[in-house]
Amino acid sequence: MSTFTNSLKERLKEAGPLYGLWLSMGSETAAEALAHAGFDWLLIDMEHTPNDSVDVAAQLRAIAAAHLPSEPVVRLPANEPWLVKRVLDIGARTVMFPNVESADQAAHAVRLTQYPSESTPDGLRGVAGVVRAAAYGMRRDYLQTANAQIATIVQIESAQGLQEVERIAATPGVDCVFVGPADLAASLGHLGDSKHPDVQAAMAKVVAAARAAGVAAGIFALDVASARQYREAGFNFIALAADVMWMLRATRQALQEVRS
Numbered sequence: 134m135s136t137f138t139n140s141l142k143e144r145l146k147e148a149g150p151l152y153g154l155w156l157s158m159g160s161e162t163a164a165e166a167l168a169h170a171g172f173d174w175l176l177i178d179m180e181h182t183p184n185d186s187v188d189v190a191a192q193l194r195a196i197a198a199a200h201l202p203s204e205p206v207v208r209l210p211a212n213e214p215w216l217v218k219r220v221l222d223i224g225a226r227t228v229m230f231p232n233v234e235s236a237d238q239a240a241h242a243v244r245l246t247q248y249p250s251e252s253t254p255d256g257l258r259g260v261a262g263v264v265r266a267a268a269y270g271m272r273r274d275y276l277q278t279a280n281a282q283i284a285t286i287v288q289i290e291s292a293q294g295l296q297e298v299e300r301i302a303a304t305p306g307v308d309c310v311f312v313g314p315a316d317l318a319a320s321l322g323h324l325g326d327s328k329h330p331d332v333q334a335a336m337a338k339v340v341a342a343a344r345a346a347g348v349a350a351g352i353f354a355l356d357v358a359s360a361r362q363y364r365e366a367g368f369n370f371i372a373l374a375a376d377v378m379w380m381l382r383a384t385r386q387a388l389q390e391v392r393s
Contacts, residue, residue, distance in 0.1 A: 154174075156178060161192050175204075193205055239300075242307075246283040
Protein backbone atom coordinates (compact mmCIF):
# COMPACT_ATOMS: atom_id res chain seq x y z
CA MET A 134 0.00 0.00 0.00
CA SER A 135 1.31 3.49 -0.83
CA THR A 136 2.71 5.72 1.86
CA PHE A 137 0.36 8.15 3.55
CA THR A 138 1.48 11.63 2.47
CA ASN A 139 0.53 15.22 3.25
CA SER A 140 1.73 17.36 0.35
CA LEU A 141 0.79 20.57 2.17
CA LYS A 142 3.29 19.84 4.94
CA GLU A 143 6.07 19.82 2.37
CA ARG A 144 4.73 22.85 0.51
CA LEU A 145 4.70 24.89 3.72
CA LYS A 146 8.49 24.91 3.45
CA GLU A 147 8.33 26.68 0.09
CA ALA A 148 8.72 30.43 -0.30
CA GLY A 149 5.83 30.87 -2.71
CA PRO A 150 2.39 31.77 -1.35
CA LEU A 151 -0.23 29.11 -0.69
CA TYR A 152 -3.79 30.42 -0.88
CA GLY A 153 -6.68 28.95 1.03
CA LEU A 154 -10.28 29.59 1.97
CA TRP A 155 -12.19 29.41 5.24
CA LEU A 156 -15.12 26.97 5.17
CA SER A 157 -17.52 28.41 7.72
CA MET A 158 -20.92 27.38 6.30
CA GLY A 159 -20.81 23.85 7.65
CA SER A 160 -21.81 22.58 4.22
CA GLU A 161 -20.29 19.49 2.65
CA THR A 162 -21.78 20.57 -0.70
CA ALA A 163 -20.01 23.93 -0.49
CA ALA A 164 -16.80 22.17 0.55
CA GLU A 165 -16.97 19.82 -2.42
CA ALA A 166 -17.75 22.60 -4.87
CA LEU A 167 -14.97 24.84 -3.57
CA ALA A 168 -12.49 21.97 -3.78
CA HIS A 169 -12.81 22.44 -7.55
CA ALA A 170 -11.90 26.15 -7.35
CA GLY A 171 -8.15 25.63 -7.28
CA PHE A 172 -7.23 26.65 -3.72
CA ASP A 173 -4.09 25.12 -2.26
CA TRP A 174 -5.92 24.44 0.99
CA LEU A 175 -9.40 24.68 2.51
CA LEU A 176 -9.90 25.22 6.22
CA ILE A 177 -12.82 23.60 8.02
CA ASP A 178 -13.47 25.86 11.00
CA MET A 179 -14.70 24.37 14.27
CA GLU A 180 -14.04 27.43 16.43
CA HIS A 181 -16.53 30.02 15.18
CA THR A 182 -18.99 27.76 13.35
CA PRO A 183 -21.41 25.00 14.43
CA ASN A 184 -19.19 22.28 12.90
CA ASP A 185 -18.73 19.20 15.05
CA SER A 186 -16.65 16.12 14.27
CA VAL A 187 -19.44 14.53 12.21
CA ASP A 188 -19.68 17.69 10.06
CA VAL A 189 -15.90 17.77 9.69
CA ALA A 190 -15.80 14.14 8.55
CA ALA A 191 -18.47 14.87 5.92
CA GLN A 192 -16.50 17.85 4.60
CA LEU A 193 -13.25 15.87 4.53
CA ARG A 194 -15.00 13.27 2.38
CA ALA A 195 -16.45 15.97 0.14
CA ILE A 196 -13.07 17.60 -0.45
CA ALA A 197 -11.47 14.21 -1.15
CA ALA A 198 -14.25 13.43 -3.67
CA ALA A 199 -13.04 16.27 -5.90
CA HIS A 200 -9.76 14.38 -6.52
CA LEU A 201 -7.91 17.69 -6.66
CA PRO A 202 -4.94 18.87 -4.57
CA SER A 203 -6.80 21.18 -2.16
CA GLU A 204 -5.56 19.95 1.21
CA PRO A 205 -8.05 20.22 4.07
CA VAL A 206 -7.02 21.96 7.28
CA VAL A 207 -9.10 21.68 10.46
CA ARG A 208 -9.11 24.49 13.01
CA LEU A 209 -9.96 23.25 16.47
CA PRO A 210 -12.32 25.15 18.80
CA ALA A 211 -9.95 24.49 21.73
CA ASN A 212 -6.62 22.80 22.28
CA GLU A 213 -8.11 19.74 23.97
CA PRO A 214 -6.61 16.24 23.63
CA TRP A 215 -9.92 14.52 22.84
CA LEU A 216 -10.70 17.03 20.07
CA VAL A 217 -7.28 16.58 18.46
CA LYS A 218 -7.67 12.80 18.61
CA ARG A 219 -11.08 12.94 16.96
CA VAL A 220 -10.12 15.17 14.04
CA LEU A 221 -6.97 13.15 13.34
CA ASP A 222 -8.86 9.86 13.50
CA ILE A 223 -11.47 11.09 11.01
CA GLY A 224 -8.73 11.96 8.55
CA ALA A 225 -7.40 15.46 9.16
CA ARG A 226 -3.69 15.70 8.39
CA THR A 227 -3.18 19.43 9.02
CA VAL A 228 -4.49 20.90 12.26
CA MET A 229 -4.68 24.53 13.40
CA PHE A 230 -4.52 25.25 17.13
CA PRO A 231 -6.09 28.56 18.28
CA ASN A 232 -4.46 31.13 20.55
CA VAL A 233 -1.12 29.53 21.39
CA GLU A 234 0.72 31.79 23.83
CA SER A 235 3.97 30.02 24.74
CA ALA A 236 6.53 27.56 23.48
CA ASP A 237 5.28 25.07 26.08
CA GLN A 238 1.75 25.31 24.67
CA ALA A 239 3.11 24.90 21.14
CA ALA A 240 5.13 21.85 22.16
CA HIS A 241 2.06 20.37 23.85
CA ALA A 242 0.02 20.92 20.66
CA VAL A 243 2.65 19.04 18.66
CA ARG A 244 2.66 16.18 21.18
CA LEU A 245 -1.12 15.86 20.85
CA THR A 246 -0.70 15.07 17.14
CA GLN A 247 1.96 12.39 17.64
CA TYR A 248 1.70 8.71 18.50
CA PRO A 249 4.20 7.59 21.15
CA SER A 250 7.12 6.03 19.29
CA GLU A 251 10.88 5.59 19.46
CA SER A 252 11.41 8.98 17.80
CA THR A 253 8.52 10.68 19.64
CA PRO A 254 8.45 9.05 23.10
CA ASP A 255 6.40 11.93 24.55
CA GLY A 256 3.63 11.68 21.94
CA LEU A 257 0.14 11.91 23.41
CA ARG A 258 -2.10 10.72 20.58
CA GLY A 259 -4.18 7.70 21.50
CA VAL A 260 -4.05 4.66 19.21
CA ALA A 261 -7.13 3.31 17.46
CA GLY A 262 -6.71 1.22 14.33
CA VAL A 263 -10.22 1.06 12.88
CA VAL A 264 -10.61 4.76 12.03
CA ARG A 265 -11.16 6.66 8.78
CA ALA A 266 -7.59 8.03 8.77
CA ALA A 267 -6.29 4.45 8.59
CA ALA A 268 -8.90 3.36 5.99
CA TYR A 269 -10.72 1.62 8.84
CA GLY A 270 -7.76 -0.64 9.54
CA MET A 271 -6.87 -1.36 5.90
CA ARG A 272 -3.87 0.99 5.84
CA ARG A 273 -1.25 -1.23 7.41
CA ASP A 274 1.38 1.52 7.22
CA TYR A 275 -0.68 4.23 8.89
CA LEU A 276 0.71 3.96 12.43
CA GLN A 277 4.26 3.98 11.10
CA THR A 278 3.80 6.97 8.77
CA ALA A 279 1.21 9.21 10.44
CA ASN A 280 3.53 11.11 12.80
CA ALA A 281 5.74 12.38 9.99
CA GLN A 282 2.78 13.50 7.91
CA ILE A 283 0.78 15.56 10.42
CA ALA A 284 1.25 19.32 9.97
CA THR A 285 0.79 21.59 12.98
CA ILE A 286 -0.27 25.22 12.63
CA VAL A 287 -0.41 27.44 15.71
CA GLN A 288 -2.25 30.73 15.88
CA ILE A 289 -0.78 33.93 17.30
CA GLU A 290 -3.81 35.86 18.52
CA SER A 291 -2.76 37.70 21.65
CA ALA A 292 -0.19 40.09 23.05
CA GLN A 293 1.23 37.23 25.11
CA GLY A 294 1.56 35.01 22.02
CA LEU A 295 3.23 37.88 20.18
CA GLN A 296 5.73 38.33 23.00
CA GLU A 297 6.65 34.64 22.78
CA VAL A 298 6.40 34.26 18.99
CA GLU A 299 10.11 33.63 18.37
CA ARG A 300 10.13 30.70 20.79
CA ILE A 301 6.77 29.43 19.52
CA ALA A 302 7.91 29.48 15.89
CA ALA A 303 11.14 27.67 16.80
CA THR A 304 9.30 24.85 18.60
CA PRO A 305 10.13 21.50 16.95
CA GLY A 306 7.12 20.16 15.06
CA VAL A 307 5.49 23.53 14.39
CA ASP A 308 5.03 24.00 10.63
CA CYS A 309 3.35 27.41 10.51
CA VAL A 310 2.55 30.36 12.76
CA PHE A 311 -0.76 31.92 11.76
CA VAL A 312 -1.94 35.41 12.68
CA GLY A 313 -5.53 35.92 13.72
CA PRO A 314 -5.72 39.65 12.83
CA ALA A 315 -9.00 40.45 14.59
CA ASP A 316 -8.10 38.82 17.91
CA LEU A 317 -4.53 40.09 17.82
CA ALA A 318 -5.75 43.64 17.19
CA ALA A 319 -8.21 43.35 20.07
CA SER A 320 -5.54 42.00 22.42
CA LEU A 321 -3.27 44.91 21.53
CA GLY A 322 -6.02 47.40 22.38
CA HIS A 323 -7.20 48.10 18.84
CA LEU A 324 -10.49 46.19 18.55
CA GLY A 325 -11.74 46.23 14.97
CA ASP A 326 -8.63 48.00 13.63
CA SER A 327 -6.19 45.47 12.20
CA LYS A 328 -4.66 48.28 10.08
CA HIS A 329 -3.39 50.14 13.15
CA PRO A 330 0.40 50.65 13.05
CA ASP A 331 0.83 48.64 16.27
CA VAL A 332 -0.97 45.67 14.72
CA GLN A 333 0.97 45.97 11.48
CA ALA A 334 4.22 45.99 13.44
CA ALA A 335 3.04 42.90 15.31
CA MET A 336 2.37 41.13 12.01
CA ALA A 337 5.86 42.01 10.80
CA LYS A 338 7.27 40.50 13.99
CA VAL A 339 5.45 37.24 13.31
CA VAL A 340 6.81 37.09 9.76
CA ALA A 341 10.35 37.73 11.01
CA ALA A 342 10.02 35.01 13.66
CA ALA A 343 8.71 32.54 11.10
CA ARG A 344 11.56 33.27 8.71
CA ALA A 345 14.15 32.89 11.44
CA ALA A 346 12.67 29.53 12.44
CA GLY A 347 12.26 28.30 8.87
CA VAL A 348 8.49 27.84 9.12
CA ALA A 349 5.56 29.34 7.22
CA ALA A 350 3.79 32.56 8.21
CA GLY A 351 0.03 32.57 7.73
CA ILE A 352 -2.78 35.10 8.00
CA PHE A 353 -6.48 35.60 7.26
CA ALA A 354 -7.20 38.24 4.59
CA LEU A 355 -10.62 39.84 4.26
CA ASP A 356 -10.25 40.58 0.55
CA VAL A 357 -7.93 40.39 -2.46
CA ALA A 358 -6.26 43.74 -1.74
CA SER A 359 -5.39 42.66 1.81
CA ALA A 360 -4.14 39.29 0.57
CA ARG A 361 -1.78 41.02 -1.83
CA GLN A 362 -0.50 43.32 0.90
CA TYR A 363 0.11 40.38 3.22
CA ARG A 364 1.94 38.53 0.46
CA GLU A 365 4.21 41.54 -0.06
CA ALA A 366 4.76 41.67 3.71
CA GLY A 367 6.13 38.13 3.65
CA PHE A 368 3.18 35.94 4.54
CA ASN A 369 3.14 32.75 2.48
CA PHE A 370 0.07 30.91 3.79
CA ILE A 371 -2.88 33.19 3.15
CA ALA A 372 -6.61 32.65 3.64
CA LEU A 373 -8.60 34.52 1.01
CA ALA A 374 -11.64 35.29 3.18
CA ALA A 375 -14.42 32.74 3.73
CA ASP A 376 -17.10 30.90 1.80
CA VAL A 377 -20.02 32.77 3.36
CA MET A 378 -18.31 36.14 2.77
CA TRP A 379 -17.85 35.47 -0.95
CA MET A 380 -21.40 34.18 -1.26
CA LEU A 381 -22.83 37.34 0.30
CA ARG A 382 -20.58 39.66 -1.70
CA ALA A 383 -21.51 38.04 -5.01
CA THR A 384 -25.22 37.81 -4.31
CA ARG A 385 -25.51 41.33 -2.90
CA GLN A 386 -23.63 42.74 -5.88
CA ALA A 387 -25.83 40.85 -8.34
CA LEU A 388 -28.97 41.96 -6.55
CA GLN A 389 -27.86 45.60 -6.53
CA GLU A 390 -27.01 45.40 -10.23
CA VAL A 391 -30.30 43.84 -11.25
CA ARG A 392 -32.25 46.43 -9.24
CA SER A 393 -30.32 49.39 -10.66
